[in-house]
Every structure is written in structure tokens, then in C-alpha cells.
Amino acid sequence: MIKSLLLSAKRYAPEREIVCGNRRYDYRELNARIARLANVLTEAGIGAGDTVAVMDWDSHRYLEAYFAVPMIGAVLHHVNVRLSVDQIGYTMAHAEDRLVLVNDDFLPIVEELADRLPTVESYIQLSDAAEAANTSLKTLGEYEALLASTSTDYLFPDFDENSVATTFYTTGTTGNPKGVYFSHRQLVLHTLNMATTLAAYEGVSLLRSEDVYMPMTPMFHVHAWGVPYVATMLGVKQVYPGRYEPNRLVRLYRDEGVTFSHGVPTVLQMLLNCDEAKDTDLGRWKLLTGGAAPTEGLVRQMVERGIRFYTGYGMSETCPLLSLTHLTPEQAALPPAGQVALRMRTGVPISLVDLRVVDETGCEVPLDDSCVGEVQVRAPWLTQGYFREPEKGAELWQGGWLHTGDVASVDAHGVLQIRDRIKDVIKTGGEWISSLLLESLISRHPAVANVAVVGVPDPRWDERPLALVVPVEGQEIDSGTLKQHLMQYVDNGEINKWAIPQQIRIVDSIPVTSVGKVNKKQIREQLAAQG
Incomplete structure (x- = not known):
């Protein structure tokens, strides 16, 4: 049961703090x-099986909801507040939310949607200001005032460990977002295994009891990769930054003594390029990146700043962790610059994860780091389907393995390397091009700040790669220079000459998804609209 994760911190580290804005309190509190x-939820009529939605930035309130909602037998719906208003409305109606905890910043969205949410009976306001914002919604009151008015005594019940504890929605390339869900048993097993993975192995001491944790992956995104549950079980000091702003994140790192964070590459890139980072020693920071492949340019920038970084792999359907960087003692003894390629790899499957890479015939590919296939997995914490969409769930679990939709290779040591998403692989003249590899090679140019590569239709070759490149601020670069840059990798055999994009466009920014990943779907749509 999730409530069991709360037992250890107040025993071993009762004085350690939870920090959010001006609020600080210890694990007893x-x-x-x-x-x-x-008590507030129960008094509002919420009981076993009811769904409670949260719309908030990363906060102490969200952490409290991570526990209180499932511990009374209800289901916590992590609403992705970065979706469009219509998509937010769809997920809340589809999940049949009954009560919504909503930050004042999102009141306009909920007010617009209220008439389209027939199952929602009431709201609780989450206010960061001294006074709660005015709203037309039917609210029970403001969060802190409601908590202050009730008791600290609550006898949390025991019930079936397979009861659903959380749900959230993952967006795909087509159709509406799909709801995934996880039980108490799955979340506890994922937490225990992740704690072991992050702390027990030599050279991978990412999160131990003496660390200070600050998330940089939204708490609505796959349970912030499950780390808040781990951090709470271990009793570490936790720092919640609210809305992400790069300079503020660096200040919190510096002032609160943060040692461990996690985030997608686009967030880490913004962090490294912000003003506060320029004069701040980042050598204490251990960073876990995932959600998208880090470019070599970003990785080398982290190494230059003294950051110890690791790469993880997982997805919304997998709770999420499946694999993590693991270095042998000999590899760990290499100088930081010599570890770059090793740390960029997708890593070794963690304990209890049964992972295979299979080709189009269903056979496992050779362990030669060259042959590629789809990653398929089995583990105790994977979603068992999509909420109220059994046909899509059956497709996800075809043949008794969860199909990730990711293309990868495996080397002789069992190290996984994601090569691309199946939908992002570029097929040109019958040959296969990895968009991720091209992005990594382009990113090695010192004038490149960000890059995305997609396939565009070609009457002769079926598809050809097109690159969007954001230059480093204050520097200029053109497509001819970048094509010449890529020729060195043709000469050394890393890519073929026909893999070099004929079109390289210099742009001010690259679209990202609601969780900060490069939005290749939107890029392809924009390019198609432009003709």
C-alpha cells in the first residue's frame, strides 16, 4: 500500500524539510x-473509487495529494495542464473526475470547461497569494484554510493492493489522449526498485538519504518519474519549485543545497543557458535525463560544468523507469570527457524488467549494437491497458509484451541504445536513417543550441531528412556550414552521404510538447501546411 511509504521518513529523518516557496515543514508535519x-476529502464525500483531479505546479500540495488521495481509496488524476483547453476537458470528462484541486493560475481554464464536466461536483482552490482569487466556480474553500480547520487524525484503511491509485493521460500522434493507470502494488514495487537503482549500485549514487531533491519534470508527468515517492520514503529534503523558470531553478539549487534533479533535455538546455547558471558552480548537481535523447552538445556542456549526468529510459505506460546508465568500474575510472558516449546511451534494464528487442519477424536481434528492432517489455509496474479503451490496450499488449514503439539496438554487454521512435524513423530510398543520430551529430557544432530532424515526403526517395536548427545566442550559422560539418561523419563512416539533410533551416525556436519534448508531430504538420 502507498501508505507504507510514509512510515520510514518520520522515523529516520523527522526533522528534514519539505520546501515550497515560503513554506517549510518537516516530515512530522x-x-x-x-x-x-x-479528512477534507472524506468530509467532501470522496470515497473509494472516486477520482480526484489535481491542477497545480510542482508544490508541497501536490506531494500531499500523491499520498492522501490514493490512501483513502480514491484515484488521483494528474491533469496535464499544458495540454490544450479542449484536451484538458476531454481528459477530465473521460476520467470522470468528481473533485478538482485547482491552482488559481488555472481557474480560467476550469471556468471555461465547467459546463463540460458533468461528473465534477466541487473544487478546492490552491492559492500561492495571500488571498485566493475570485472565481465563479463552486468551491469548498481554499486549501490551506480547509486543512487548518480539520484534524490531524485519520485512520487510513487497508484494501486490495491492486486497487487503482493514479491515472493520467498520454498523448499520441493521432486521436484523443489515452488514460493509463497504476495500482498501489505497482507504485510501491516501482518505488522500492527505483530506490535500489538510484542508491545501491556502485557509481550510481544518484539519490540517497543525505541528498537534496528538486524535480524538474512536472509532477503530472508519470509521477515526476516516480521520484517523489522514493524521496519521501528515504526522508530526503525535498524542494518544490512551483512553475519552472530557469533562473529560479538555479537559485533554488544554489540556496537550498540541491544535489539531485531530473528533467527532459530541453529543460536542462534552458537551465544551462540561463543567466544565473553562468556564475554558479554546478559541480554538486547530479542530473537524470530522459523522455527524449540528449544531444551530444548538451551532454558535453554538462560535462564542462562538472555535472554528473545519467540517462534513463521509460514511458508513460511504464510508470516509467525501465533502464538507466550503468558504468563498469573501468568505465567509471575514465575521465569525464571519456564517459560522454557511455552516459548518453539508454542504459541497462533495471531489476525486475524483462526487456527484449525484436525485429519485424518477432525474433530477438543479435547483441551487436547494430541490428535494430522494437523494444518490448514486461515488468510488475506496467499499465495493464488504456482506461475505457480495451481495444487499444490489447494492441499495446499484443503477444503478452508491452510494445513501446521505440527502435533500439543492444550491445554485447546488454546496454540498450534507443535509435528512434518507430514513427520518427526516416525511410529514404529503402534505407533507414535515425533522426536522433543526425540530431546528435549536428549538435556537436559549437554554434548549435538546439536541433530537430524530421522526415519530409520526397517524390523520388519516399522521405528525406529536414533539420531545424536554433543557433547559440549571438552566433550565426548557415546550412552550408552545417552540411560541411556533417561531412566529417561521412568520412569517418558514422553516416552515409545520403543521410545529410538537403534542407537545413535556421529557426528561432523549435516546438515542444506539453512535457518539454521536441514536438515532431507539430513540426511535420507545420511543414506540410507550408507545402
Whole structure:
């Protein structure tokens, strides 16, 4: 049961802090506040099987909801606040939310959607200001006032560990977002295994009890990769930054003594390029990146700043962790610059993860780091389907393995390397081009800040790669220079000459998804609209 994860911190580290804005309190108070929230929810009529939605930035309130909502037997719906208004409305109606905890910043969205949410009975306001914002919604009151008015005593029940604890929605290339869901048992097993993975192996001491944790992956995105549950179980100091702003994140890192964070590459790139980072020693930071492949340019920039970085792999359907960087003692003894390629790889499957890479015939590919196929997995914490969409769930689990849709290779040591998404592979003249490889090679040019490569239709070759490149601020670069840059990788055999994009466009920015990944779907749509 999720409630069991709360037992250890107040025993071993009761004085350690939860920090968010001007609010600080210890683990004794965290447990008390979780009980108060449970009382508020119960008094509002929320019970077993009901769905409670949260629309908030990364905060202490969100952490409390991570525990209180599922611990009373209800289901916590992590609403992706970065989706379009229509998509947010779809997910809340589809999940049949009954009560919504909503930050004042998102009141306009919910007010617009209220008439389209027939199952929602009431709201609780989450306010960062001294006074709650005015709203036309039917609210029970403001969060802190409601907590202050109730008891710190709550007898959390025992029930079936297979009861659904959380749900959230993942967006695909077509159709509406799909709801995934996870049970108490799955979340506890993922937490225990992730704690072991992040702390027990030599050379991978990412998160231990003496660390200070600050998330940089939204708490609505796959449970912030599951780390808040791990951090709470270990009793580490936790720092919640609210809305992400790069300079503020660096200040919190510096002032609160943060040692461990995680985030997608686009967020880490913004962080490294912000003003506060220029004069701040980042050598204490351990960073876990995932959600998209980090470019070599970003990785080398982290190495130059003294950051110890690791690459993980997973997806919304997998809770999420499946694999993580793991260096042998000999590899760990290499100088930082010599570890770059090793740390960029997708890593070794973690304990309890059964992972295979299969070709189009269903056979496992040779362990030669060259042959590629689709990653398929089995583990105790994978979603068992899509909420109220059994046909899509059956497709996800075809043949008894979860199909990730990712193309990868495996080397002789069992190290996984994601090569691309199946939908992002570029097929040109019958040959296969990895958009991720091209992005990594282009990113090695010192004038490139960000890059995305997609396939565009070609009457002769079926598809050809097209690159969008954002230059480093204050520097100029053109397509001819970048094509010449790529020729060195043709000469050394890393790519073929026909893999060099004929079209390289210099742009101010690259579209990203609601969770900060490069949005290749939107890029392809924009290019198609431009003709």
C-alpha cells in the first residue's frame, strides 16, 4: 500500500524539510498534513473509487495529494495542464473526475470547461497569494484554510493492493489522449526498485538519504518519474519549485543545497543557458535525463560544468523507469570527457524488467549494437491497458509484451541504445536513417543550441531528412556550414552521404510538447501546411 511509504521518513529523518516557496515543514508535519487532506476529502464525500483531479505546479500540495488521495481509496488524476483547453476537458470528462484541486493560475481554464464536466461536483482552490482569487466556480474553500480547520487524525484503511491509485493521460500522434493507470502494488514495487537503482549500485549514487531533491519534470508527468515517492520514503529534503523558470531553478539549487534533479533535455538546455547558471558552480548537481535523447552538445556542456549526468529510459505506460546508465568500474575510472558516449546511451534494464528487442519477424536481434528492432517489455509496474479503451490496450499488449514503439539496438554487454521512435524513423530510398543520430551529430557544432530532424515526403526517395536548427545566442550559422560539418561523419563512416539533410533551416525556436519534448508531430504538420 502507498501508505507504507510514509512510515520510514518520520522515523529516520523527522526533522528534514519539505520546501515550497515560503513554506517549510518537516516530515512530522507532512504526515499530519496528509491526514488533514484526507479528512477534507472524506468530509467532501470522496470515497473509494472516486477520482480526484489535481491542477497545480510542482508544490508541497501536490506531494500531499500523491499520498492522501490514493490512501483513502480514491484515484488521483494528474491533469496535464499544458495540454490544450479542449484536451484538458476531454481528459477530465473521460476520467470522470468528481473533485478538482485547482491552482488559481488555472481557474480560467476550469471556468471555461465547467459546463463540460458533468461528473465534477466541487473544487478546492490552491492559492500561492495571500488571498485566493475570485472565481465563479463552486468551491469548498481554499486549501490551506480547509486543512487548518480539520484534524490531524485519520485512520487510513487497508484494501486490495491492486486497487487503482493514479491515472493520467498520454498523448499520441493521432486521436484523443489515452488514460493509463497504476495500482498501489505497482507504485510501491516501482518505488522500492527505483530506490535500489538510484542508491545501491556502485557509481550510481544518484539519490540517497543525505541528498537534496528538486524535480524538474512536472509532477503530472508519470509521477515526476516516480521520484517523489522514493524521496519521501528515504526522508530526503525535498524542494518544490512551483512553475519552472530557469533562473529560479538555479537559485533554488544554489540556496537550498540541491544535489539531485531530473528533467527532459530541453529543460536542462534552458537551465544551462540561463543567466544565473553562468556564475554558479554546478559541480554538486547530479542530473537524470530522459523522455527524449540528449544531444551530444548538451551532454558535453554538462560535462564542462562538472555535472554528473545519467540517462534513463521509460514511458508513460511504464510508470516509467525501465533502464538507466550503468558504468563498469573501468568505465567509471575514465575521465569525464571519456564517459560522454557511455552516459548518453539508454542504459541497462533495471531489476525486475524483462526487456527484449525484436525485429519485424518477432525474433530477438543479435547483441551487436547494430541490428535494430522494437523494444518490448514486461515488468510488475506496467499499465495493464488504456482506461475505457480495451481495444487499444490489447494492441499495446499484443503477444503478452508491452510494445513501446521505440527502435533500439543492444550491445554485447546488454546496454540498450534507443535509435528512434518507430514513427520518427526516416525511410529514404529503402534505407533507414535515425533522426536522433543526425540530431546528435549536428549538435556537436559549437554554434548549435538546439536541433530537430524530421522526415519530409520526397517524390523520388519516399522521405528525406529536414533539420531545424536554433543557433547559440549571438552566433550565426548557415546550412552550408552545417552540411560541411556533417561531412566529417561521412568520412569517418558514422553516416552515409545520403543521410545529410538537403534542407537545413535556421529557426528561432523549435516546438515542444506539453512535457518539454521536441514536438515532431507539430513540426511535420507545420511543414506540410507550408507545402
